[in-house]
Amino acid sequence: MPVGTVLLLVIAALIYFGVGQRLLDRMRLTDTQALVAIALMIGGSFITLPLRTGRTSVGLNLGGGLVPLGLVVYLLIRADTVQERVRALVAALVTGGIIYGISQFTDFDPSSPYLFIDPLWLFSIVAGIVGYLSGRSRRASFIAGVLGLFVVDLIHFAQALLSNMPTRVVLGGAGVFDAMIVSGLIAVGLAEFVGETRERLEEGGEGV
Amino acid sequence: MKHFLRSVVVFVFALCLFLFAAAASAEERRDGGYYTLVDESGAVITMTARELDPGDRYIAADNRLFEVVRTEGDQVLVRFVETIELPDITGELLGAQVAKAEKAGGVVGIYHTHNDESYVPTSGTESKDDGRGDVLQVGKALAAALEEQGLTVYWSDNSHIPHDGQAYVRSRRTAVELLQKDPDTLIDVHRDATPPEVYEGEVEGVPVTKVRIVVGRQNQNREANLEYAKRLKAVADKRYPGIVEGIFDAKGNYNQDLGPKTILLEFGAHTNQLDHAKQAAEFFAKVIPAAAGLTPSTQQVAQEQIGSGASRSLVWMLVIFGVVGAVFLLVTKGKIGTLAGFFRREAGLGEVDDEMDDQR
Numbered sequence: 040m041p042v043g044t045v046l047l048l049v050i051a052a053l054i055y056f057g058v059g060q061r062l063l064d065r066m067r068l069t070d071t072q073a074l075v076a077i078a079l080m081i082g083g084s085f086i087t088l089p090l091r092t093g094r095t096s097v098g099l100n101l102g103g104g105l106v107p108l109g110l111v112v113y114l115l116i117r118a119d120t121v122q123e124r125v126r127a128l129v130a131a132l133v134t135g136g137i138i139y140g141i142s143q144f145t146d147f148d149p150s151s152p153y154l155f156i157d158p159l160w161l162f163s164i165v166a167g168i169v170g171y172l173s174g175r176s177r178r179a180s181f182i183a184g185v186l187g188l189f190v191v192d193l194i195h196f197a198q199a200l201l202s203n204m205p206t207r208v209v210l211g212g213a214g215v216f217d218a219m220i221v222s223g224l225i226a227v228g229l230a231e232f233v234g235e236t237r238e239r240l241e242e243g244g245e246g247v
Numbered sequence: 248m249k250h251f252l253r254s255v256v257v258f259v260f261a262l263c264l265f266l267f268a269a270a271a272s273a274e275e276r277r278d279g280g281y282y283t284l285v286d287e288s289g290a291v292i293t294m295t296a297r298e299l300d301p302g303d304r305y306i307a308a309d310n311r312l313f314e315v316v317r318t319e320g321d322q323v324l325v326r327f328v329e330t331i332e333l334p335d336i337t338g339e340l341l342g343a344q345v346a347k348a349e350k351a352g353g354v355v356g357i358y359h360t361h362n363d364e365s366y367v368p369t370s371g372t373e374s375k376d377d378g379r380g381d382v383l384q385v386g387k388a389l390a391a392a393l394e395e396q397g398l399t400v401y402w403s404d405n406s407h408i409p410h411d412g413q414a415y416v417r418s419r420r421t422a423v424e425l426l427q428k429d430p431d432t433l434i435d436v437h438r439d440a441t442p443p444e445v446y447e448g449e450v451e452g453v454p455v456t457k458v459r460i461v462v463g464r465q466n467q468n469r470e471a472n473l474e475y476a477k478r479l480k481a482v483a484d485k486r487y488p489g490i491v492e493g494i495f496d497a498k499g500n501y502n503q504d505l506g507p508k509t510i511l512l513e514f515g516a517h518t519n520q521l522d523h524a525k526q527a528a529e530f531f532a533k534v535i536p537a538a539a540g541l542t543p544s545t546q547q548v549a550q551e552q553i554g555s556g557a558s559r560s561l562v563w564m565l566v567i568f569g570v571v572g573a574v575f576l577l578v579t580k581g582k583i584g585t586l587a588g589f590f591r592r593e594a595g596l597g598e599v600d601d602e603m604d605d606q607r
Binding site: 041043044047048050054084085100139141142157158159160191195205206207209212213214217218232236239 | 376377378379405406407408409411412413415416417419420421422423424427463465466467468471498499500501504505506507550551553554555556557558560561564565568575578
């Protein structure tokens with residue numbers, strides 16, 4: 040493999056994992072815990088547990104599904120108030136609803152007239168905005184990002200079961216590169232960026 | 248009260264997004280119509296169902312690069328930019344000809360994001376609800392023809408239906424599964440939705456559908472994949488002139504952020520015949536090894552050419568990363584001068600002044 044290609048792959052991975060670790064570190068995780076979380080996401084990417092076989096099959100990837108969902112549960116448990124938990128969960132439901140709604144209007148194909156941004160990035164931005172608006176916190180954004188995509192997968196699963204659709208639902212199946220994680224991380228980054236901007240504009244806020 | 252207001256804001260935002268999507272949907276053409284790309288002189292360049300936006304680019308079969316200026320009714324006005332130079336592959340192919348017994352070696356992954364896609368003249372439908380669309384047979388034909396040349400092929404018929412906006416998120420999971428087989432190239436096989444004549448072609452006297460190559464430009468591998476697409480066209484133009492309809496340098500990602508040499512191929516449109524698409528797949532299978540550098544005589548040059556694209560991708564990625572980082576610092580700290588301190592803190596080497604802030 041040529042040097043340029045190797046460097047591109049290695050540096051892209053370093054940026055993704057590095058920024059990911061720093062973003063997780065922003066959410067009541069220590070440096071080490073954030074590093075372990077990223078390592079578990081990477082390592083777990085290679086393992087998918089089959090939960091249901093047949094015409095509509097279901098699986099759960101450890102790195103792309105179980106680890107981020109575990110993080111979400113941890114963040115919900117560590118939340119200061121019941122309201123904070125409720126807000127985060129409502130944000131996740133709203134995010135899931137919006138993403139599902141958008142995905143029914145267009146297939147984002149090259150021939151789609153509404154393709155101004157790839158769905159992967161669009162869904163992440165939706166999660167970031169909804170999460171931030173609901174709780175003005177990075178944690179709510181992460182929860183909205185991860186759980187929002189999870190909700191969409193659940194809707195897909197319910198749809199498939201009801202209509203006996205021959206399809207696969209692999210929660211977090213793309214491992215550390217799954218939309219659930221990408222969406223969660225971009226949502227946190229966006230919340231960080233928006234929050235910091237707002238603080239600067241207000242001059243003297245006490246945190247995001 | 249404050250929380251209530253915030254909830255209202257969330258709701259209004261959600262509503263706005265839905266209305267935006269609904270408005271967009273209302274504009275969608277469902278009359279079977281299509282757009283014709285016309286240049287400054289009025290000449291027809293190609294046709295597409297896609298509503299193109301100003302700035303979109305298209306490399307035509309004759310290597311002329313066009314950029315969309317505006318849309319008027321059913322016509323999309325494009326501006327001729329330049330005639331691009333495809334990679335020179337004459338020497339490589341000559342080398343392969345001399346070494347007649349040259350055998351290809353490598354791994355190819357093939358999958359179908361839209362596994363329902365079908366060909367109306369063959370099956371009477373453009374989409375099969377059971378997820379066993381005709382396009383699977385095209386991918387299978389491509390896989391078989393690649394295997395005949397000595398390549399190891401992992402072909403996935405995983406279902407990602409329904410054919411909605413989540414299909415690429417679902418097929419991303421299949422793509423990553425295939426990437427774990429360490430393929431040299433990963434191909435997402437589709438069919439397009441245009442009038443039949445756009446894709447009707449003939450190679451060596453055999454009727455085929457033409458093939459359109461799609462590169463997603465919203466990811467860090469765009470330059471490398473565009474270089475790969477140009478190599479595919481260059482080899483195809485030499486071996487089977489006319490088989491490539493063009494290269495679409497499109498908005499979107501198509502899971503091509505997952506690696507270089509990940510590509511999307513459209514074999515004909517729903518209005519063409521399945522047999523012609525399968526025939527095109529068999530021809531195109533003989534293009535892929537040389538383009539991807541999977542034969543001894545093409546390996547080095549392919550690596551250099553695609554590697555040069557990767558290097559450009561790398562520079563772009565670092566520039567964007569740097570700009571985003573600088574803007575973030577400007578916003579958070581008010582000046583870029585804190586760059587060293589920022590990296591010290593992020594690397595855990597310096598003060599952790601906003602540790603508490605991070606925990607919110």
